[in-house]
Amino acid sequence: MSAIVDGIDSTIGYADDRLSSAGFLKRNLKKVFPDHWSFMLGEIALYSFIILLISGVYLTLFFKPSMTEVVYNGSYTILKGVKMSEAFASTLNISFDVRGGLLMRQIHHWAALFFIASISVHMCRVFFTGAFRKPRELNWVVGTLLLITGILEGFAGYSLPDDLLSGTGLRIAEGIVQATPILGTYVSFLLFGGPFPGNDFIARLYTVHVLLVPGLILALITAHLMMVWYQKHTQFPGPGRTEKNVVGYPLMPVYMAKAGGFFFVVFGITTLLSALVTINPVWMYGPYVPDQVTAGSQPDFYIGWLDGAVRLMPNWEINLWHHYTLSLNIMIPAMIIPGLLFTGIALFPWLESWVTGDKRVHHILDRPRNAPTRTALGVGTIAFYGMLWLSGGNDIIATTFTIPFNTITWVLRFAIFIVPPLAFIVTRRFCVSLQRRDHDKLLHGRETGRILRHPSGEFTEIHASISDAERAVIMSKQDIIPIASPLASDAHGVRNPAGVIGRVRAGLSRFYYGPNIALPTAAELEAAATHLEHEAHSAVPVIEREARLEVTGGGGVLRDPGPDGQSGHNH
């Protein structure tokens, strides 16, 4: 036994003498991580990516990215003798003739959905808590790029099998490329190596899918994690948590054990889902043939909103000089909307700090209610995205709920302009109400649910002061004064050249901070504390007396035997 220990010791010693790694490890293994569950959303994304790498490598062993036409002769009899591309045939082969192949395909595809869904939810967490603020703006941009590359990678992936559904998707992608002003047709020709579908595209897409984009994602993830490492985690407000510390568990052993365990949980759940639920049954779609299409052709969910935008868009085109078409019907939903959305998301940290004038460093997270306008913007954007999702599934909704398809489209054409602003207004009000409640809690304590009846017949509820932990959380709110509008002209009457932009900025700032319930002042808090103490104090005799009351007179009469058990008066 001790020989083994000695062996290990000397090995470690050998390594340390040469790598002098002990110091590095000691410093870094004590790194502290906070423990809120929402910090694990990013981990789900990371683990899904690892699962994608593992399962993807397995698939490359059997997948043939080739458009060469073959006649299928595998064990799925329903497609026997059908002409198809080698890509499709090899996907069928993976599904039906490779050991564990179908499970691997399903793991790969479900993990892809998990990857992008968890990135999205992780992003929401970062957004709503203001974790993107200084000094983490750049990491927010890296995150946005990860979302975009993830979406591209997913699209490239599900287009590889060359089945009827994905072929239809590529056809639409081709249409979008062609709608690019001036360059469209040329770019499309270059991409597909001739007219659609051509013979080159799947092979090119394969390189993109297994090499180019995964490499990019890996690089981005590395950058992302290194920044998290050096900047340390943000944390939710709470007692003992300041801008200068991180409260949580050390990397070794607690965090490592938890993270390692969580990887297996994620892998387990992905595998369970993949074993039980079909995803992308390409054998049912059949091979891609340009003149075929199926009802209900939808992309995966992460493209669904773009498909929805295209479905929602009226068929507007501008015809210039009779031979040049500007396809607004495609450009607006498939280029302008995602372009604006992703640009807005990527630049949000700077946009916000420009409007708020907040240039401070933040390590303590905002509670969403304390940034009502930001929270409302987020919910409004989610509502917008949700409308596009609904539109993307309009035909499935139509058949499932027997609602006319045209009605859904028209309702959504209005809803896309009405629902997001409505969601914005409601959320902002809701946040302000929560702030008001916090404010009340500080001043009047929490309601105990104990109703007292005073001798005078009056009813009151006893309030107690809130716990220190809760107080620390509520007091984390930072009240900021909106930026003042610059003077239109100086004392000599000279026009201020920065005046217009400055006034716009001040207006936005007022809008951003407009609804705010400021924290009570120190004096108010002190007065409140005294009052609460007094209230608790005055309630004591009443509580004691209530507890003494006895039922007499056959249940109809309450009697107070008095403080010393002597008889008091009846009620």
Next chain:
Amino acid sequence: MNAIAANRRHPAAAYVVLLLALVSVGALYAALATPSRAATAIGSSTQVDQGKSLFAEGCSSCHGLNAQGSGVGPSLIGVGAAAVDFQVGTGRMPLAQQGAQAVRKASIYSDTERAALAAYVASLAPGPEIPSASMVDAANADLARGGELFRTNCAQCHNFAGRGGALTNGKMAPSLMNATPTQIYEAMITGPESMPKFGDGTMPVQDKQDIINYVHNLQNSPNQGGAALGRLGPVTEGLILWTVGLGLLIAAAAWIGAKAR
């Protein structure tokens, strides 16, 4: 949603349906003008008589006493026995309520009554016959070819797995999961509502048999990859992901987070 349902019963809807029906009857008549294919199926005179009285009772209110059509229902002259067998056998006729289109429901007529109604309508003018058992027999059918034909001719409306799909203005191509081989054949030769007609000229009998065999397979085939989620594609997959999948993962994250405390 109620408002929408109410709109479908808008008085104008009936005229739209009527117009469409008239056009389709006209097209049907033109297509059936070639006598070689317009085989008549006139049953025994007692069967026709029985059909006539059943028709007067259950159908004439909309289709007119002599099936000549009325403001509510199209003329049935020349639609043939197959159309009646299909419409009555799938429960679409008698029409229960005016909607965007007739829906499948349990048939209220027995097999003999249905045959009588078909014989009566067929006696009025030649039209497509009810296919014989050997015509819908899929014993010699080619499944893979049926799949290709199905994807080329039917999937754009009925979805790749025959689960149905939406058409414009509240119409839809129904799921094919309950259709019998005869009904599939009849649907193809009569082209109900917005469905095109697949006459023997455009689609030989052998092709029809291949398709019937493929639809039969869709109705009974196992789901190789696990639960099929209605075979509706990425919409239901996404729904499961965001509810069950992500729900499980977040629950696990919350559990691990809670354990630390």
